[in-house]
Amino acid sequence: MQVYPDIISLIGNTPIVKVNRLDTGPCELYIKLEGQNPGGSIKDRIALKMIEAAEKSGQLKPGDTIVEATAGNTGLGLAMIAAVKGYRMMIVLPDKMSQEKISHLKAYGAEIVMTRSDVSRGHPEYYQDLAESLIAKMDNAFYVNQFANEVNPQTHEEWTGPEIWQQMGKELDTIVVGAGTAGTITGVSRYFAKVAPHVEFILADPEGSILTDLINDKKVVQKSASWMVEGIGEDFVPVTSDFSHVSRAYPVNDKQSFHAARELLSKEGIFVGSSTGTLIHAALQYCREQTDKKRVLIVSGDSGNKYLSKMFNDTWMQEKDLL
Ligand SMILES: Cc1ncc(COP(=O)(O)O)c(C=O)c1O
Structure with missing residues (x-):
């Protein structure tokens, strides 16, 4: 018998899949599908x-x-x-x-x-x-207060980070992540700083979030912009966040994010949420800028089934002038 004692035991050990048909320049692009956790996300x-x-x-x-x-x-x-x-x-x-x-x-x-x-x-x-x-x-x-709870980044340092390193056979150059609480990017980058400091971290950030300026220009600019991508981007700096291992942030707008997620589904059959669209757009930009072959991984926060009434709905996309 191969059975699990309860639904909680199915959390983690999510699969990583290769992207084959998008233009990744000289790079190889991989996606870790955190949407396959039983509650549907990272x-x-x-x-x-x-x-x-x-x-x-x-x-x-x-x-x-x-x-x-x-x-x-x-x-x-x-x-x-x-x-x-x-x-x-x-x-x-x-x-x-x-x-x-x-x-x-x-x-x-x-x-x-x-x-x-x-x-x-x-x-x-x-x-x-x-x-x-x-x-x-x-x-x-x-x-719970995920924005200030140290267990949040610690979970990714002790669990998600080692899982990625082992699954990639310890061959990885770049990780592209988004930040909401910044728990994922803080924890995973802390783990890699210890075991493989050559691994570069890129933040994919919705246009309007303050995190892009914080990382690229080391300044906090107050903004009141909002965006439609769900789960990532910030209007303040979470207390538990640590971006010291993040080399660059790429701002991505809603239209680019939604189109990237829709293209990933139509060309690769991979069904991801809106924040993964932001990550895909930034990762493809990063990949096409490279001159050497790099192994790049995206940590996809959730799957597309939560966005059928929005990003995957042409009427909604048209109403928002996004098609
Ligand atoms: C879909 C999705 N992706 C990514 C994130 C960002 O993760 P973190 O809070 O660890 O920065 C979130 C956070 O809510 C999310 O919902």
Whole structure:
């Protein structure tokens, strides 16, 4: 028999697939499909580790409520684990998130508190500020706070990073990642700085995010721009982030991101989410700029099935003037 004891045991060990038909210049391009985690995204990893750490430290006890502010995927991972372990789950979600994610969260039994996407940090209706004010009024509740929880980058340093290195047979030159909490890029780049410091890190960033200027020009510029790609890009610098091993950021707009994801599906049959479109566009740009053959890996955060009503819907694309 080859069976797993529960759904949580299926988290991690996601496959890596080669890109064959896109123009990658002299490079080889690979995609790690984190969308194949059971909750559907890379966030299953941190959801599991943050809950286990809170149980171990006594911050989370049986019967408690787990509260989180999330763009959706962390909420899905947490809601899945909360279902398995019997916790109540409350999620504060910005209203730009796809209907698929909202329906999926509700189906896990999570309570959703919807808030505005068009306000920035410091505004009482900003999703993280709202989660903080809710938790202040609650008893027997644990605020996960992925943006400031050290277990987030630590998970990627101890788990995702070693997994990539082993799967690539220790032959890799460049990793292209996006950053929301920056847990992935911080943790994975810390691991590679120890074992293979020649591996270069590239950030793919939605146009309007402050992270591009932070990495390329070492300055923090306040912006109020918003973007439609979900899960990556920031309007503040997360406390647990560390971009010291990141060599360059490529800004990518929504249209470029969505078209890259649609092309990956139509030419390679690989079904990824909107943030992976951003990564593909940046990775192809990087690959075509190279003069030497490099092995380049994209860490794809989630799959395309959450975006059927948006990026993969021609009517929606037309309404947004993106076709
Ligand atoms: C689809 C997707 N990709 C990438 C990320 C970014 O990961 P991180 O928060 O580790 O920077 C997220 C975060 O929400 C995401 O939802």
